[in-house]
Amino acid sequence: MITGEIVSNTILKDSYYKVEFFVPEICAETQPGQFVHVKIANLRDRILRRPFSISDINENGILTVIYKVVGEGTEVLAGLPAGTVCDLMGPLGKPFSLPRENELPVIVAGGYGSAATYLLAKRSPVKGILLLGARSEADLILTDKFAAAGFDVRLATQDGSHGHKGLVTELIPPLLKEKSGQKIRFYGCGPTPMLMALSKMLQKNGFGDGEVSLDHLMCCGVGACFACVVKIKTDNEDGWRYARTCKEGPVFTADEVYTDGE
């Protein structure tokens, strides 16, 4: 565990916030797709930590987390001023693998799934494509950062307020046509139904390798409590097992994801 001082904590856009912690020890080891497990200071009467994807790190020891206020924990976090010290565990979890030289990275993100894949885009040796979908324009975040990292950004909103009207996964077939003959490596991060759809597409069509970041309500963060499990294909009589997203994930290959009945 590491104590980290909040350097800044500000509104990014609408209900999305950006908090920066000074934690050089964690930054030194962070790989794209990993998370920190944070004990939120001043959160009374609540004992559990909250896991947050690491969105970015820099050489000055600053670690960035993008979060949305969704409950009591994030509400209290949003009120913490710079200078507040929190206690963090991390970096935790299995990271994304970087694309190989001959692979075009395509990130398929839903909602603030863009936050958890930004470091991947930044570190990717090959500049690729971000397909980002959200409910509405207000939920599209970090698009400028991805563009600055050299990624081709394509957007979809369910209400049609920006980009393609519909689901982000609908952007995949035209992209495949456009990039036919090229080896693609997919990365998924976002709501579970989106990740299931992406994994199903990849399993069925085999048009590229893929990795998805799954999560579930988490307690310990280190694989001890078996709370945060998801179904992963396994060679047993049921064809699946429950794998711990904190320790065996959050990143799994799209091939492993058990999509039957989901």
Add this chain to the structure above:
Amino acid sequence: MADLTVDLGKLTLKNPVMTASGTFGYGFEYKDYFDLRRLGAVVVKGIAMKPSHGNPTPRVAETHGGMLNAIGLQGPGVEKFLHGDEYMPFLRKSGAVVIVNIWGKSIEEYRDVAARLEAEKEDISALEINISCPNIKEGGVAFGTDLNLAHQVVAKVREVTSLPLITKLSPNVTKIADFARAVADAGSDMVSLINTITGMAININTRRPKIANLTGGLSGPAVKPVAVRMVYEVSKAVKIPVIGMGGIMDGDDAVEFMLAGASAVAVGTAIFADPYAPLKVIDGINAYLERQGCKSVKEIIGGMIR
């Protein structure tokens, strides 16, 4: 430094602090945090004969001062536990004092797991019989809420092993002391309590239960007064050592259990908040003893003054 060693019948521990089963994995998960030999004992997550999936998700929900869980005893099964790298072989190398928690769906399965562990008992210091998991339909609490069945499970396990036996009791009964007497009579060398208290929580927006299993076990500081009361009642009712647990967050909480009659304690949910919680509890007990001028932790066991 006060003398922290405690005697639990045949078992002597360097300090009275263990990990509560289910909250510390198999020790392996915390190997990078501290040397497991610093703990009184590591109590591993429940082991049955076969691997089991556990319950559907969501499995946990946070509540005021605690949490509900219905993990449902997901586990590797006894063979993988004995031979898989992340389980007993790791624990053997770690030098930790190991207590193996066992469960079954039938009395015979409890006996078979115990017999299997007895056959390879090197570096296993004791077995903890879980007759109190509230989250599985077969086994678990069915044995822990029926005096006759509780007695039978312990008696069957007693037949096949010479290892010290701890029976983990359910708080979801009217008179827990009766269960302590029943399992002591069946040959249990110790009792541990409390397991979690059955509870429930509903998301009012979706109107769905917060836990897929509908009900879950409540743990954390919210349950501590109930647990202290039950430890007190049980320690008055039986002569065998009592291991107290339920919401212990720091050394002062542990001391409270010991004053109520516990010879040792276990830290559980606190580990999720802070992996170092068991070590802080050890330090906190020592600090209390020094403040109170006690030379040994044994001086405070059952030391409540009325």
